Amino acid sequence: MARTTKSVGRNVLRKEGVEKVTGAARYIDDLTFPNLLHARTIRSTIPCGEITGVRHNFDTAGFTIVDHRDVPGKNIVALIDDDQPCLAERLIRHAAEPILLLAHEHRETLVAADVQIDYRRAPPVYDPEASQTTFKTIAIEKGRLDEGFAAADLIVEGEYRTGHQEQLYIEPNGVVALPENGGITVYGSMQCPYYVHRALMVLLGLPGDKVRVIQTETGGGFGGKEEYPSMIAGHAALLAKKSGRPVKLVYDRVEDMLATTKRHPSIVRHRTGVTREGRLTAMDIEAVFDGGAYATLSGVVLSRGLIHASGPYRCDHIRIRGRAMMTNTPPNGAFRGFGAPQTQFAAEVHMDRIADALGLDPVRVREINALRPGDTTATGQRLGRDCSARQVLREAVKRTDFRRRRRALAGTNRGIGLSLFFHGSGFTGGGEVKLASKASLALTERGVRILAASTEIGQGTRTMLAQIVADTMGLPYDSVEVNAADTGEVPDSGPTVASRTCMVVGRILQRCAEDMRERLGRLTPREYLRRHGPLVVTKAYERPAEMSWDDNSHQGDAYGSHGWGCDVVELEVDRDTWEVKPIAFTTVHEIGKAIHPRLATGQIEGGSAQGLGYALLEHVVMRDGRMANASLTDYSIPTTLDAPPLQVVMLENPYKHGPFGAKGVGEMPIDGSAPAVINALRHAGFDLRAIPATPEKLMAADVLPRSPQRTQRISPPKISASLAASAVSS
Amino acid sequence: MRFTLNGQHRRVNAHPMRRLLDVLREDCALTGTKEGCGEGECGACTVLVDGAPVNSCLVPVAHVDGARVTTIEGLNGRHPLQRAFVEHGGAQCGICTPGMIMAAVALGKRPTPDQMKTGLAGNLCRCTGYSAIYRSIDEAGKGINRRGRGARGVKKTQSSRSGSGRNGRITGKTS
Numbered sequence: 001m002a003r004t005t006k007s008v009g010r011n012v013l014r015k016e017g018v019e020k021v022t023g024a025a026r027y028i029d030d031l032t033f034p035n036l037l038h039a040r041t042i043r044s045t046i047p048c049g050e051i052t053g054v055r056h057n058f059d060t061a062g063f064t065i066v067d068h069r070d071v072p073g074k075n076i077v078a079l080i081d082d083d084q085p086c087l088a089e090r091l092i093r094h095a096a097e098p099i100l101l102l103a104h105e106h107r108e109t110l111v112a113a114d115v116q117i118d119y120r121r122a123p124p125v126y127d128p129e130a131s132q133t134t135f136k137t138i139a140i141e142k143g144r145l146d147e148g149f150a151a152a153d154l155i156v157e158g159e160y161r162t163g164h165q166e167q168l169y170i171e172p173n174g175v176v177a178l179p180e181n182g183g184i185t186v187y188g189s190m191q192c193p194y195y196v197h198r199a200l201m202v203l204l205g206l207p208g209d210k211v212r213v214i215q216t217e218t219g220g221g222f223g224g225k226e227e228y229p230s231m232i233a234g235h236a237a238l239l240a241k242k243s244g245r246p247v248k249l250v251y252d253r254v255e256d257m258l259a260t261t262k263r264h265p266s267i268v269r270h271r272t273g274v275t276r277e278g279r280l281t282a283m284d285i286e287a288v289f290d291g292g293a294y295a296t297l298s299g300v301v302l303s304r305g306l307i308h309a310s311g312p313y314r315c316d317h318i319r320i321r322g323r324a325m326m327t328n329t330p331p332n333g334a335f336r337g338f339g340a341p342q343t344q345f346a347a348e349v350h351m352d353r354i355a356d357a358l359g360l361d362p363v364r365v366r367e368i369n370a371l372r373p374g375d376t377t378a379t380g381q382r383l384g385r386d387c388s389a390r391q392v393l394r395e396a397v398k399r400t401d402f403r404r405r406r407r408a409l410a411g412t413n414r415g416i417g418l419s420l421f422f423h424g425s426g427f428t429g430g431g432e433v434k435l436a437s438k439a440s441l442a443l444t445e446r447g448v449r450i451l452a453a454s455t456e457i458g459q460g461t462r463t464m465l466a467q468i469v470a471d472t473m474g475l476p477y478d479s480v481e482v483n484a485a486d487t488g489e490v491p492d493s494g495p496t497v498a499s500r501t502c503m504v505v506g507r508i509l510q511r512c513a514e515d516m517r518e519r520l521g522r523l524t525p526r527e528y529l530r531r532h533g534p535l536v537v538t539k540a541y542e543r544p545a546e547m548s549w550d551d552n553s554h555q556g557d558a559y560g561s562h563g564w565g566c567d568v569v570e571l572e573v574d575r576d577t578w579e580v581k582p583i584a585f586t587t588v589h590e591i592g593k594a595i596h597p598r599l600a601t602g603q604i605e606g607g608s609a610q611g612l613g614y615a616l617l618e619h620v621v622m623r624d625g626r627m628a629n630a631s632l633t634d635y636s637i638p639t640t641l642d643a644p645p646l647q648v649v650m651l652e653n654p655y656k657h658g659p660f661g662a663k664g665v666g667e668m669p670i671d672g673s674a675p676a677v678i679n680a681l682r683h684a685g686f687d688l689r690a691i692p693a694t695p696e697k698l699m700a701a702d703v704l705p706r707s708p709q710r711t712q713r714i715s716p717p718k719i720s721a722s723l724a725a726s727a728v729s730s
Numbered sequence: 731m732r733f734t735l736n737g738q739h740r741r742v743n744a745h746p747m748r749r750l751l752d753v754l755r756e757d758c759a760l761t762g763t764k765e766g767c768g769e770g771e772c773g774a775c776t777v778l779v780d781g782a783p784v785n786s787c788l789v790p791v792a793h794v795d796g797a798r799v800t801t802i803e804g805l806n807g808r809h810p811l812q813r814a815f816v817e818h819g820g821a822q823c824g825i826c827t828p829g830m831i832m833a834a835v836a837l838g839k840r841p842t843p844d845q846m847k848t849g850l851a852g853n854l855c856r857c858t859g860y861s862a863i864y865r866s867i868d869e870a871g872k873g874i875n876r877r878g879r880g881a882r883g884v885k886k887t888q889s890s891r892s893g894s895g896r897n898g899r900i901t902g903k904t905s
Contacts, residue, residue, distance in 0.1 A: 011817070013816060013817065014816060014821075016824070017815075017816030017817075017821060018807065018812075018816060019824075020815075020816070020821045020824030020827050021802075021807075021811075021813075021815045021816050021821055021824075021827055021828075021831060022762070022802065022803070022807040022812060023760070023761070023762015023763070023801070023802035023803050023828045024762070025824050026761070027764070027825060029761075029764075029765065030755075030761035167856075168856050169823070169825075169856060170764075170766040170772055170774055170823070170825045170826045170854060170855070170856055171764070171766065171823070171825040172766075217824065218823065219764070219766075219823045219824065219825025219826075220822075220823040220825060220856050220857060221823075222856070252768055253766065253767040253768060253769070253772075457823055458822035458823025458824070458857045459822065460822075598818065598819045598862075599819065601819065602819040602822055602857070602858055602862055605858060605859040605861045605862060606822065606856070606857045606858050606859045607859075608859060609858075609859025609860070610856070610859075631767070631769060631771075632766075632767040632769060632771035632772055632854070633769055633771055637854060637856060638859070638860075639851050639852075639854060640846070640847045640848075640850045640851045640853075640860050641847060641848075641851050643859050643860045643861075645861065646859055646861045
């Protein structure tokens with residue numbers, strides 16, 4: 001059965017590589033159409049209240065003007081809860097809420113148009129814990145917490161906070177909408193063409209065949225182009241329908257930062273029982289996520305966050321409770337990691353504090369508790385042989401000579417810290433069953449063509465899927481073409497999110513390829529076409545038989561497989577400026593199988609660097625419900641001067657249902673950097689519990705005794721009261 | 731306004747304060763130069779003016795009157811950096827790539843690691859963490875073509891019984 005693989009595991013040329021390095025690749029702002037109108041969004045300037053009047057202080061001749069009354073279908077951005085209007089009607093829930101749309105053929109005239117909105121203000125809520133509106137509450141329980149705490153020698157508590165983070169893809173959100181064939185065609189920068197397709201059907205009241213969505217080359221997404229394109233596509237489509245002309249709506253950087261989604265800020269509280277030897281006996285975890293003004297994806301972000309909240313550790317008695325709360329800020333949404341970076345930040349910083357409290361080193365406490373094959377997670381998922389938590393830990397410790405380095409740096413301005421983490425591949429629980437993704441292969445003269453809605457957004461989708469198909473069919477890589485992600489031509493292979501494209505969509509395509517290989521028999525593609533005519537093979541997702549999940553109790557097999565990672569960061573603190581400079585970064589990732597090692601390395605390096613930005617630099621300042629530093633001048637992401645040399649080690653422990661053993665890889669790299677940084681700062685003497693660790697936070701941080709081994713006990717519980725209070729209110 | 735664009739004499743009829751970026755993209759239909767921020771922070775719009783890298787979003791077209799302007803299209807797909815960026819992962823989503831390559835061209839043939847860090851500090855990349863960009867520039871300098879070969883330094887580093895999977899083995903790769 002096993003065929004010799006020819007391209008899998010090798011660094012073949014990426015499919016669209018040449019276009020990207022020559023400037024020939026066409027991104028949304030590179031497209032132009034005859035009679036094109038430019039568009040502009042008029043947004044609220046208050047965080048909470050209602051609209052009392054709209055005045056046009058300009059000559060409206062030549063303008064197309066759209067408000068909520070122009071919506072022919074339902075005025076919502078269809079996603080999960082359908083609570084977000086596409087255009088505000090009366091109520092305002094955040095300070096970038098779209099109210100009015102303008103289009104004009106001259107950009108200068110468009111920009112000059114003055115619209116006055118009058119409001120009646122209402123008091124906003126910015127503190128998620130003070131909010132009265134809960135989007136989602138989830139509880140996960142395993143064992144009996146009281147028994148676990150009774151078996152503990154020590155209880156360690158802590159509260160950890162993370163801030164917003166902006167995805168900061170270098171290409172801002174943008175679309176072009178064209179009225180076509182009595183319906184609408186939308187080109188755009190996006191991750192999920194079929195999300196946009198469905199949203200447009202609902203908004204415009206059109207049948208599916210009257211809506212066509214085509215992804216253009218996309219300049220980065222990171223989750224920021226998961227759900228937001230449905231909003232902006234709706235806006236352009238409304239203007240195009242009304243004007244009867246093509247409409248381009250491309251945000252500038254400031255608008256993109258002010259209005260589009262960001263990572264959910266979080267507050268996570270841990271109360272953990274441990275034995276003297278360092279074994280976890282009970283984990284009580286409570287998480288609050290700030291959802292922003294509308295539910296969007298907050299419930300599922302919370303779910304993934306909570307499932308990862310106990311980290312890659314074995315413990316018989318776990319309770320994890322969480323809520324996603326409404327605040328009067330722009331909706332928070334998908335961002336690489338999807339809740340897991342927040343909760344694993346808390347888990348991993350807490351783990352170092354547990355080690356400190358016990359006088360153990362951070363490696364030892366993780367060695368004792370790391371999940372092994374046969375163990376169960378918080379949701380009761382029994383892990384198979386593809387669990388590699390201890391392997392990645394050992395490899396990282398060995399590669400960095402961690403213990404010796406830690407002793408050598410003690411008492412200096414440098415610190416070294418690590419984090420151990422995991423990430424579930426694919427949609428959570430029954431999500432993949434609900435998605436029921438489909439993908440197809442069509443026979444061509446030279447080979448085959450992949451038909452899938454999975455998007456290339458930099459990670460190498462086209463290349464990696466083509467490798468899987470090529471090797472499964474025994475064809476050369478170059479003879480596999482990849483169709484554009486165009487809903488008029490490809491089936492719905494699901495959204496390009498959740499570290500699912502390689503493992504889930506790759507597997508569906510592999511099954512298509514297996515089927516097609518059998519049908520071809522000994523014929524070449526050309527011979528087959530001559531004799532039998534066109535051939536298209538379509539397959540849908542099949543849940544592995546051993547998986548089960550109960551959404552109500554959040555119990556069962558949350559993910560088909562998990563990736564496993566361990567990061568080690570060495571950094572230096574400038575005790576005059578309080579700046580932190582990462583000096584060296586090593587990460588070990590176990591990802592099942594690296595289909596394209598160089599692309600996989602790129603995911604790991606890039607995600608790790610984003611995580612370093614999250615840890616140290618990326619500070620979204622919210623003032624009156626509005627991002628106060630919405631520009632690249634004032635919001636810093638890592639530059640060449642900030643990013644340390646990144647050493648990536650990939651391990652492969654195959655997942656039996658992944659194509660060639662592959663698991664997901666896209667998100668996990670961002671889970672580990674921030675806790676490793678904070679743990680390194682802890683080693684350097686700074687007790688921080690929140691990110692980003694800006695110089696201001698460092699200056700204000702408690703300074704720990706500067707000795708490599710600390711044995712003081714953690715102060716008595718001081719958050720029990722607030723835990724009790726929140727339990728009552730939720 | 732007259733200038734030399736990618737080796738060709740060019741005359742454009744534009745307001746002198748119009749951004750060079752817009753003149754290139756709209757008047758000259760060269761859309762390889764990208765806009766990422768419009769305020770000179772991201773470097774996606776980097777082009778060479780008389781050989782020096784500039785953010786074309788900050789340059790009024792009047793400034794290039796009589797100058798030599800080179801954009802990504804001017805490399806004709808033949809510059810060693812272009813090939814190296816494809817092969818070594820220097821380009822992921824590709825939106826920063828034209829500007830990054832132009833900034834790298836300005837570094838000369840064999841830049842040192844420090845020269846790369848400093849010279850590219852004005853070009854943001856959100857995908858790579860920069861490591862693959864350094865590797866691409868290094869490889870372009872060496873002029874080595876490694877098309878289709880396995881990853882550099884791939885080796886089996888470990889096998890494990892406890893974590894055995896399909897083939898009972900965990901293999902390691904170092905990038």
